[in-house]
Amino acid sequence: MPDVARAFWLREAGAGEIRPVRLPEPGPLDVVVRALYSGISRGTETLVFRGEVPESQREVMRAPFQAGDFPGPVEYGYLSVGVVERGPADLLGRTVFCLYPHQTAYVVPAHAVIPVPDDVPARRAVLAGTVETAVNALWDAPPLLGDRVTVVGAGMVGCCVARLLARFPCTDVELVDVDAGRAEVAARLGVPFVAPADASGDRDLVVHASVTAAGLQLSLGLLRAEGTVLELSWYGDREVTLALGGAFHSRRLDLRASQVGTVAPARRGSRTHRDRLALALDVLRDPAFDALLSGSSSFDDLPEVMAQLADGRLPALCHTIAYDEEAARVQRDGP
DSSP states (O other): OOSEEEEEEEEETTEEEEEEEEOOOOOTTEEEEEEEEEEEEHHHHHHHHTTOOOGGGTTTTOOTTOEEOTTSSEEOOOOEEEEEEESOTTTTTOEEEEOOOSBSEEEEEGGGEEEOOTTSOHHHHTTHHHHHHHHHHHHHSOOOTTOEEEEEOOSHHHHHHHHHHHTSTTOEEEEEOSOTTHHHHHHHHTOOEEOGGGOOOSEEEEEEOSOSHHHHHHHHHTEEEEEEEEEOOOOTTOOOOOOOSSHHHHTTOEEEEOOTTSOOTTTTTTOOHHHHHHHHHHHTTOGGGGGGEEEEEEGGGHHHHHHHHHHTSSOOSEEEEEOSHHHHHHHHHOO
16 A cells, blocks of 8 residues: 555635645554545535535534544545455455545544445445434434325435335335436335425424425425424525424424434434444445435546535536546446
8 A cells, every 4th residue: 555645625615626645654453445435425515615614513513534624624525435455354355434535545443444244335335424314313203103204305315314214114205305306316215206396294204304494494384283303404604594483383393403423312322323334334235225326436536526516517416436447447337
């Protein structure tokens, strides 16, 4: 392994670049990982790219291996899959997931990587961090048998939640989005898709992930009396306005927040962050999640790709980055 890697940095709001970084000498409890793929978490990472992290949340929103500080220069990201080139014998040569930024190689403590199951393709495994968010959400607000549940917002997080819900027995699930093009993705996930105007009402639980005030308002309007909206959207420094003067109080509606930074209270005493991430990787044995892998680029193209995702020129769910020629070939032609 070389002692110098290449990393994607946000130089300033709206401008990224690839920089050389010197790798530290690994210790006896470290691993050296050569990256195969990374995924772009479109909602959070494009918000970071635009410089929209509120000052009050800059410490809270730090990624586990982030370098630099918001608003920049900063190296940010957390969906990396690679191969262990040096490290303990039980990890050597294994494909692993790590909450690491976009970088060609890196050195981390061995406990920071989790082996990817043999039957989970490396490119699909980049979704582990997003599926982990969905797992935590359903620990925060688990549906009951026979519940009517709607997911508003068919982005990465919303689609992951919808797929997990579709596997609950006797549960009526609906996925709502303003983009009719997401109907095909919903079909591959096995979830009925509707436009906002056609969304069913009287729902027991609505999971909101559209990152819009209109989506959150719709979510409240779809609830039955004493139903719950679980809010997964992160708005950065944008203000969100809601009309709560109607039935919000008389129907005793519940608006709850969920955030992946901590394990949901319902499982905090029995599950660790590592347990939750390992569960997400196990869930990714399901090939339906390939529906979320909507685009790919080489690592060298990442600065322009991030700019296009941030301003909407490049539509995507999970856009993946390939780090070497073999990974790019597999991504293009299949195994």
